[in-house]
Amino acid sequence: MQEAIVKVGEGEWQNITPDTSTDPVITELEPALGGRVGAPLSPKDHDKAIAEGMRRVEKRLPPGYMDKTKEGVGAAADYLVWEQILQEAGRRQCDVLFVTADVKEDWWRKEQGFNRGPRPELTEELRTRGGGRLFMLTPKRFLEVAAPILEFGLREGSVEDIERVERIGTDDGTYGGWTTDALQELFDRLTYENYEDRVAVIKYAAEMDGVADAKSVYDICHYPEGRSLRGFTKPVTRITGLLRSLGKIPESAVQVLKAEYDAGPGPASGFSVHPLLVPLVNELGDEDES
Numbered sequence: 001m002q003e004a005i006v007k008v009g010e011g012e013w014q015n016i017t018p019d020t021s022t023d024p025v026i027t028e029l030e031p032a033l034g035g036r037v038g039a040p041l042s043p044k045d046h047d048k049a050i051a052e053g054m055r056r057v058e059k060r061l062p063p064g065y066m067d068k069t070k071e072g073v074g075a076a077a078d079y080l081v082w083e084q085i086l087q088e089a090g091r092r093q094c095d096v097l098f099v100t101a102d103v104k105e106d107w108w109r110k111e112q113g114f115n116r117g118p119r120p121e122l123t124e125e126l127r128t129r130g131g132g133r134l135f136m137l138t139p140k141r142f143l144e145v146a147a148p149i150l151e152f153g154l155r156e157g158s159v160e161d162i163e164r165v166e167r168i169g170t171d172d173g174t175y176g177g178w179t180t181d182a183l184q185e186l187f188d189r190l191t192y193e194n195y196e197d198r199v200a201v202i203k204y205a206a207e208m209d210g211v212a213d214a215k216s217v218y219d220i221c222h223y224p225e226g227r228s229l230r231g232f233t234k235p236v237t238r239i240t241g242l243l244r245s246l247g248k249i250p251e252s253a254v255q256v257l258k259a260e261y262d263a264g265p266g267p268a269s270g271f272s273v274h275p276l277l278v279p280l281v282n283e284l285g286d287e288d289e290s
């Protein structure tokens with residue numbers, strides 16, 4: 001953990017006190033959280049939830065089964081959170097907005113590597129227990145959505161800070177499920193199939209903080225004006241699926257390249273590389289130049 005903190009905070013962990021009562025962040029949060037934190041589970045309910053959590057891990061039932069390798073009852077931790085959500089939502093008979101940096105498949109419904117909302121099993125379980133609808137957002141997306149609604153300003157760099165924290169929490173130290181070797185294989189396969197332009201766009205987008213606008217894509221690919229960009233990401237998505245089937249990347253691995261659209265229907269305004277992958281793509285680009 002200290003090594004991860006050093007990478008993000010450049011050694012700032014050395015100044016963090018082990019006494020949480022003097023932690024400046026917790027001190028600032030306490031007034032806002034006062035009276036807004038639910039009661040812990042009773043000892044009986046806690047033991048029952050641990051047993052159910054471990055059962056779900058073994059049966060690969062969401063949430064929590066992706067944490068099977070955690071020691072002891074640590075694999076049941078996600079279910080403890082979920083059980084408390086279920087109890088509170090049932091008591092209030094309300095909808096739930098769950099903000100989590102956990103992007104694994106035991107929480108999210110995956111479509112072509114992208115998170116498309118909560119698992120349907122979780123949505124149904126919430127309703128069965130007396131709650132309403134279930135919404136899920138990552139911390140980054142929550143900030144982006146909430147800022148204009150709640151009318152608060154985002155400190156410059158806040159979103160980038162969250163992305164860095166989310167990145168160090170990715171399984172096995174990979175970037176959204178990808179390793180250097182897996183990403184290089186994707187690039188090699190694209191190049192072999194004469195899709196070097198996709199590789200070039202991915203690398204350019206990473207250099208541009210994750211986004212390549214449509215005009216730049218036309219320039220990079222030497223496309224004539226008016227050519228449709230429909231289906232541009234298909235080779236990347238197809239080969240990504242192949243790498244999943246070969247076990248080179250996990251099912252939860254993020255999609256590398258995504259089409260972006262301005263408000264309303266129309267052609268793609270550009271293409272984006274998943275934020276978790278930007279550093280890895282740039283790292284490969286640096287190796288190519290050396």
